[in-house]
Amino acid sequence: MIVVSLFLVKFYRKVLCMHMISFVYGEAVDAQTSRGEIPKEVEKEILEVVERERLGKATVVRTLLEMGIGEWRKQTALELLRDGKVTFAKAAEMAKLSPWEFVDLVKQHNVEWVRFTPEEIKKEIKEASAAESE
Numbered sequence: 001m002i003v004v005s006l007f008l009v010k011f012y013r014k015v016l017c018m019h020m021i022s023f024v025y026g027e028a029v030d031a032q033t034s035r036g037e038i039p040k041e042v043e044k045e046i047l048e049v050v051e052r053e054r055l056g057k058a059t060v061v062r063t064l065l066e067m068g069i070g071e072w073r074k075q076t077a078l079e080l081l082r083d084g085k086v087t088f089a090k091a092a093e094m095a096k097l098s099p100w101e102f103v104d105l106v107k108q109h110n111v112e113w114v115r116f117t118p119e120e121i122k123k124e125i126k127e128a129s130a131a132e133s134e
Contacts, residue, residue: 070096074105081106081113088113 038046049060077095080086086094092102106113116124 077102078105078109078111082111084113084115 046057046060046064049055049064050057053060055063074095074097077086077091080094081088081091088102089099092099095102095105097105
């Protein structure tokens, strides 16, 4: 498994997102990326990983893309969950994680996704107490 710094993951996620925007909207992010070229700073980072991990360039690029896409999926799922646009189960599915793994991710990022007003909490407690009494 390739050990890549958090900086590289964030950097490649940003580059991947720029390329996705370009692909989806048909807009070139810049002239270099519109020709399908890898920016020089990215090429330098890739070669550093190739040298450190002693792997082929294609393997490194494929692995970094997979990592970037995985990170993008997780961040997108967390954002949609936080904004109340998807359910917990759907967000876990989007992130391609089990519900248990996604719970850990939600905790790590301090994402608040269950929102109750004080009145709703009191009502829930009252109903639970009543059900317990029966």
